[in-house]
Amino acid sequence: MSPAQISRRTLLGWGSLVAIGGSVAGPGVASAAPNFPDPGKDTPLAAIRTYGDMVDQLRKLERSSRYPVTVRTLSEIGTAESLTEQGRELYVATVGTGDTPVWVQGRIHGNEPYGLDSSLTVLKRLATSGAKEWRAIREEFTVHVIPCYNPDGSEGNIRQTILWDREADAPRLDADGNEQLVDLNRDWAPDAFVARESLAWYEYWTMVKPAYALDIHHQGLKTDRETGEAITFSLGISLAPGGPTLPGIEGGEYDVVTRQMQGHVWLETLNRGFISTDKYDVGYGTVIDIRGGVVSAMMLGLDYNGLNPTGHSNPAVFFETSGNTRDGNIGHKARGKMVKQNVLGLTAWLDGLATGEVFDVDPQIWDDEIPGTPVLQYFTDWGGIIPA
Numbered sequence: 469m470s471p472a473q474i475s476r477r478t479l480l481g482w483g484s485l486v487a488i489g490g491s492v493a494g495p496g497v498a499s500a501a502p503n504f505p506d507p508g509k510d511t512p513l514a515a516i517r518t519y520g521d522m523v524d525q526l527r528k529l530e531r532s533s534r535y536p537v538t539v540r541t542l543s544e545i546g547t548a549e550s551l552t553e554q555g556r557e558l559y560v561a562t563v564g565t566g567d568t569p570v571w572v573q574g575r576i577h578g579n580e581p582y583g584l585d586s587s588l589t590v591l592k593r594l595a596t597s598g599a600k601e602w603r604a605i606r607e608e609f610t611v612h613v614i615p616c617y618n619p620d621g622s623e624g625n626i627r628q629t630i631l632w633d634r635e636a637d638a639p640r641l642d643a644d645g646n647e648q649l650v651d652l653n654r655d656w657a658p659d660a661f662v663a664r665e666s667l668a669w670y671e672y673w674t675m676v677k678p679a680y681a682l683d684i685h686h687q688g689l690k691t692d693r694e695t696g697e698a699i700t701f702s703l704g705i706s707l708a709p710g711g712p713t714l715p716g717i718e719g720g721e722y723d724v725v726t727r728q729m730q731g732h733v734w735l736e737t738l739n740r741g742f743i744s745t746d747k748y749d750v751g752y753g754t755v756i757d758i759r760g761g762v763v764s765a766m767m768l769g770l771d772y773n774g775l776n777p778t779g780h781s782n783p784a785v786f787f788e789t790s791g792n793t794r795d796g797n798i799g800h801k802a803r804g805k806m807v808k809q810n811v812l813g814l815t816a817w818l819d820g821l822a823t824g825e826v827f828d829v830d831p832q833i834w835d836d837e838i839p840g841t842p843v844l845q846y847f848t849d850w851g852g853i854i855p856a
């Protein structure tokens with residue numbers, strides 16, 4: 469929208485409205501202060517699940533779950549590239565018998581650990597729970613769970629992956645002798661696909677052709693700009709709603725459906741006292757419009773190397789939880805709640821799509837009720853900063 473179209477309410481920002489206090493009522497008002505434990509000074513790396521832990525847990529679930537779980541590597545599935553830069557296997561678990569494929573991924577950024585824990589927790593519920601809600605999800609969907617998109621970055625506790633010379637078993641250096649780090653969430657662009665992980669997962673996406681996708685991240689310790697209180701959970705759409713890209717896709721359908729998905733998650737997690745939710749941003753007035761992000765490229769229906777000739781696309785959203793593995797950011801004591809809010813959000817998302825409730829949500833909830841910064845500009849990976 470243009471600045472002239474920004475409503476007074478939006479300009480004030482949600483924080484101001486909350487600060488006004490009792491004069492504002494309705495479902496959009498922030499609940500009580502989130503009660504997350506202080507993360508503490510040191511990062512408890514020993515308590516963070518490793519790639520090996522993930523493989524063990526997937527295999528255990530495959531052996532012992534009540535409802536069938538299939539665990540495969542991309543090598544077994546047979547994508548042309550199937551290993552990480554450093555040669556690790558890439559794992560996906562599927563559960564459910566429905567005709568509609570759904571994609572859930574975590575830990576594309578290696579130093580953002582709990583997408584792995586959260587997606588494994590949800591996978592376990594899908595694999596073991598006889599409750600009506602989980603049964604409906606299994607009957608409607610085949611859920612493809614990728615707990616760890618970036619095993620190398622996870623093992624190295626870094627955001628990116630490192631381009632690797634497998635013969636020398638050493639990093640590939642650039643002309644200046646530096647290691648080449650690739651952010652895998654900028655690598656699904658027509659001129660990108662630099663890392664092997666991107667080629668591998670992209671090809672798998674063209675095979676699955678999911679109907680919906682969700683990606684789980686961490687964002688450090690965000691606070692409300694007005695009140696200073698912790699924001700524990702941010703809801704994201706990587707091509708800005710109403711922005712320069714999304715309204716032009718599929719006749720505007722994804723511009724509506726992505727808002728409905730996040731609106732549904734918002735409504736379903738609203739009264740959980742320990743969660744404080746807003747919309748994702750990258751600074752006051754600034755939201756992203758990142759076309760090379762994985763979930764963005766999915767929405768754009770990217771056809772790379774002729775692997776997606778039919779132009780399959782699917783709406784996709786992401787979550788951002790507090791903390792990452794910088795010290796002082798992700799204490800062991802807050803872990804349970806960080807994972808739990810992702811699990812609640814992910815469950816609401818799957819359930820709402822399976823029952824169809826998502827499609828009854830008023831998409832304006834995104835704009836009018838979920839707290840967030842006013843949209844003044846778009847931060848893009850294709851045109852710099854663009855005024856809204």
Ligand SMILES: [Zn+2]
Pocket residue numbers: 577580685686
């Ligand atoms: Zn991230």
